[in-house]
Amino acid sequence: MSNSKGQILSNKLEIPKSDELKHPMEGYLREERFPHIWCSTCGIGTVLTGFITGLQKSGLDREKVAVVSGIGCSGRAAGYLRLDSFHSTHGRAIPFATGLALGNPELKVVVISGDGDIAAIGGNHFIHAARRNMNLTVICINNFNYAMTGGQAGPTTPEEANASTAPFGCYEYPFNLPFLAESSGAIYVARWTSLHIRRVSNSISEALLKPGFSFIEVIAPCPTLYARRNRLGSGLDLMKFYHDSAIIDHNADTRDIDIGYQDRITIGKFVDKDKPTFLENKDNFLKKKLGDKFIQYTGQNWE
Numbered sequence: 001m002s003n004s005k006g007q008i009l010s011n012k013l014e015i016p017k018s019d020e021l022k023h024p025m026e027g028y029l030r031e032e033r034f035p036h037i038w039c040s041t042c043g044i045g046t047v048l049t050g051f052i053t054g055l056q057k058s059g060l061d062r063e064k065v066a067v068v069s070g071i072g073c074s075g076r077a078a079g080y081l082r083l084d085s086f087h088s089t090h091g092r093a094i095p096f097a098t099g100l101a102l103g104n105p106e107l108k109v110v111v112i113s114g115d116g117d118i119a120a121i122g123g124n125h126f127i128h129a130a131r132r133n134m135n136l137t138v139i140c141i142n143n144f145n146y147a148m149t150g151g152q153a154g155p156t157t158p159e160e161a162n163a164s165t166a167p168f169g170c171y172e173y174p175f176n177l178p179f180l181a182e183s184s185g186a187i188y189v190a191r192w193t194s195l196h197i198r199r200v201s202n203s204i205s206e207a208l209l210k211p212g213f214s215f216i217e218v219i220a221p222c223p224t225l226y227a228r229r230n231r232l233g234s235g236l237d238l239m240k241f242y243h244d245s246a247i248i249d250h251n252a253d254t255r256d257i258d259i260g261y262q263d264r265i266t267i268g269k270f271v272d273k274d275k276p277t278f279l280e281n282k283d284n285f286l287k288k289k290l291g292d293k294f295i296q297y298t299g300q301n302w303e
């Protein structure tokens with residue numbers, strides 16, 4: 001692969017020694033792709049930083065971690081990470097990630113993408129990956145709109161919020177993503193805002209170490225479209241709003257944590273349980289059915 005200047009870009013994970021680091025994130029970002037596309041005070045970069053910190057804290061071997069994104073401003077996350085990362089098509093990050101996780105069960109596969117990508121066009125894949133308890137960590141950056149394509153209303157846009165396709169305000173009922181994830185079968189469900197970045201990174205590190213379908217929603221500012229159309233100010237103003245209106249309640253019932261327009265935001269870790277993953281379940285089931293004829297798939301013996 002080469003960049004626009006014809007320089008060869010390597011996917012090889014050349015990690016600088018700690019005393020040579022200019023920055024703690026160095027080695028985790030594809031600096032040759034900078035400047036990034038994100039607007040000033042957009043929340044996506046903060047979530048990316050939270051992910052890198054969470055990955056470092058988890059102690060996982062980065063050569064065994066893959067990151068997949070779909071399309072959108074949030075969908076650019078994978079492309080900036082110096083990991084095995086893939087920028088897939090809109091709504092198809094979860095099926096792409098499912099293929100990776102099944103093809104190589106040794107990998108920890110992470111999806112980082114937007115609310116539109118995961119809950120609108122990709123909603124079907126989301127509920128079925130959770131139902132099957134696929135071994136994936138899904139991080140959804142929820143900025144309440146389809147930002148990249150001009151600020152259209154999507155399935156998480158709160159009622160009353162203005163969007164380019166809802167000039168008088170949105171009148172659809174939005175998804176409550178933690179409830180959707182839990183009721184579909186996720187074994188780990190949390191919601192944070194980009195202000196609560198230490199909690200974001202701790203949660204990511206915890207989720208990465210849990211086998212099965214884990215889901216983390218991070219509410220993040222989109223100052224250029226969502227905030228501008230709703231006259232909510234800059235990303236910094238939205239961070240102040242998160243400070244004043246987010247309530248941490250780990251015991252909250254996910255059925256009760258809908259997000260209203262500029263209303264309180266309940267955050268916390270709501271679900272943390274253990275259940276056999278899709279592959280464990282399949283192996284146990286087929287072992288029982290086939291006895292000695294059963295050959296376990298390891299990702300190495302498919303031929």
Ligand SMILES: Cc1ncc(C[n+]2csc(CCOP(=O)(O)OP(=O)(O)O)c2C)c(N)n1
Pocket residue numbers: 071072073074075090113114115116117118143145146147148149154
């Ligand atoms: C199949 C298909 N349909 C529609 C689009 C246009 N499209 C690109 S990004 C996007 C929405 C992105 O919204 P979200 O996932 O919330 O990401 P954000 O930009 O808000 O971070 C849409 C509709 C596309 N690229 N492909």
Ligand code: SF4
Pocket residue numbers: 037038039041042043044073074143147148221222223224225226
């Ligand atoms: S349009 Fe919104 S989501 Fe996209 S980069 Fe700008 S601020 Fe971020």
Ligand SMILES: [Mg+2]
Pocket residue numbers: 072114115116141142143144145146147
């Ligand atoms: Mg969005």
